[in-house]
Amino acid sequence: MEELRSASYEAALQELADIKAFAKTDDIQPWDVSYWSERMRESQFDLNDEALRPYFPLPRVLEGLFGLAERLFGITIAAADGQAPVWHKDVRYFAVSDAVTKAAIAYFYLDPYSRPAEKRGGAWMDECIVRAKQGDTVRLPVAYLVCNQSPPIANPDNQDNKPSLMTFLEVETLFHEFGHGLQHMLTQVNYAGAAGINNVEWDAVELPSQFMENWCYERDTLFGMAKHYQTGEPLPEAEYQKLLAARHFMTGSAILRQVNFGWLDMVLHSQYQPGGEETVWQVRDRLAATTTILKPLPEDASLCSFGHIFAGGYAAGYYSYFWAEVLSADAFAAFEAVGLDQSEQISATGHRFRETVLALGGSRHPMDVFKAFRGREPSTEALLRHRGLIAA
């Protein structure tokens, strides 16, 4: 917590100064920040989510994603439509096998498109069948990957058929859910209660998913799939640079906010004594002194509606959101360390990731799993470097 706090505080201070300069006022209140930071983001990056869609047609994105999975983990993904019943004509079915032995490993459904009338919003991975030993055989896992992106548009009049064109955020979301799916599908645990994502602690379960998101920003992976659906022309370099820069936007404030929430939650649950020397509000203000830039107003009662740390189920566990980013950034850094263009070392590192993080599921403590992959405990260095807070 302190490592993240001290690395982000000065940056967050500067970001507030930037907002004041942009808004041409010194009077920025807590409720002004998100409005002005959004205006500032628009003016700095000229980002238009819609404009990038033609460069991300779903079939090409899937090719890129499956190619990456083969390159990193030595698995082959092939269409297996028709081998299992589906609940809608747009749902696809895929088979995952080992690239070397050709042995079947797992299967997954992909239900990519939004159907507002009958399907809830958002994106998720879920278990259809969990790997388990049954007598002498092993039942192979099957996953659901569900997204809500725009469907293809068929135009019978002029043959101008458009595939599903994705925003960059939708691409990241697909990679994210696929990462969860990999942990479910590549598990080697034969007991359902500890196979795949089962029994994996909250603060580690987002590791494979956020790890996969990192690859959307990796040059070879991105340019391998980002090609205009009509002309085949690659994503313009300037747009790529904007995506990278936008990733760092207001990053000090974003980290500091997570540190403030996570730390406050932990202190309230582990140290706070009802009727003791400090009230809940004094605890809040004490932590706010070093973990917020705009201090809480006296009438700020938002702690009373911080549902995550009460009935929301994240009591003393709010930190896990950000801890998973520490883990996933550090895991990605193992690939950076061998050189992202070194295909042999990348596949060796990917193989190790498959054998540890993806294979061991909830059968071992997540710290042991991480150490088996990384050879040491996690470090915050990679995350701070990726966010531009320490030098690369």
Ligand SMILES: [Zn+2]
């Ligand atoms: Zn997730």
